[in-house]
Amino acid sequence: MNFFRDESKTAIIKRLLILLIFILSVFAAINVIWYVGYQQRYNNIAEHLEITHLFGEEDDDMLRYTKEVGDYTISMKMPEYLGRGGFVSVAKTAGYTVKLDDNGNIIESSEMYITLYIWPEYFSGYKIGLDFYDEANSIFEQVELNSDMVPLNIDDLDDDYVEYILKMISEYQDEINELINVINENTDIDITNNALVQ
Numbered sequence: 001m002n003f004f005r006d007e008s009k010t011a012i013i014k015r016l017l018i019l020l021i022f023i024l025s026v027f028a029a030i031n032v033i034w035y036v037g038y039q040q041r042y043n044n045i046a047e048h049l050e051i052t053h054l055f056g057e058e059d060d061d062m063l064r065y066t067k068e069v070g071d072y073t074i075s076m077k078m079p080e081y082l083g084r085g086g087f088v089s090v091a092k093t094a095g096y097t098v099k100l101d102d103n104g105n106i107i108e109s110s111e112m113y114i115t116l117y118i119w120p121e122y123f124s125g126y127k128i129g130l131d132f133y134d135e136a137n138s139i140f141e142q143v144e145l146n147s148d149m150v151p152l153n154i155d156d157l158d159d160d161y162v163e164y165i166l167k168m169i170s171e172y173q174d175e176i177n178e179l180i181n182v183i184n185e186n187t188d189i190d191i192t193n194n195a196l197v198q
Helices: 010-045 159-171 173-186
Strands: 050-053 063-069 071-078 087-092 096-101 106-109 113-120 126-134 140-145
Touching: 010 113, 050 140, 063 173, 087 173, 096 159, 113 173, 140 159, 159 173
Parallel strands: none
Antiparallel strands: 050 063, 063 071, 071 087, 087 113, 096 106, 113 126, 126 140
16 A cells, blocks of 8 residues: 555656556557457458559548459458458449439349448457348348358347348348358358358
8 A cells, every 4th residue: 555655756657657558558458459350350351352442542441452253343341440340242243233214213123232241250250241232123121140141130120021031031042152152262251151051
């Protein structure tokens, strides 16, 4: 207790020095855990991709890592420093297209546009998302899955909606498996798709 009561300049400097060392140690530990457990996973993925900038703007917010593989494009956004916010996605390069009549109504559209999103978790595993988009048929659905492609956060959803989502996953199983294969074969990401292969 005398340590805290001693008000000499030497004691105050020692306490401040100990506090500074503690703060720097905590900050260093946070940086090491974030870098080794999270950022390094993105760095490993980036080694398989090429640096690009959206819209040709060389701004950090526009920085992406991409690779075209046949009809598909893999894209990755790095996480912010000490944050999350990064992701990897894969979808058909051509995107979703529509043909409009003179009044601006959709008269023809391309097939369902599916995007697979991957969010690497700390040290291992992935959170996965599927985005189903078909404007012509008013389909704008998203579903989260775990690394084994099992839907997450469905306990609070309506049973009919869950059945609808599961049916959609089953209906587009081949395309989803193709997206998974593109990721697995062209990056160091390894997603098991056992749940989707039947």
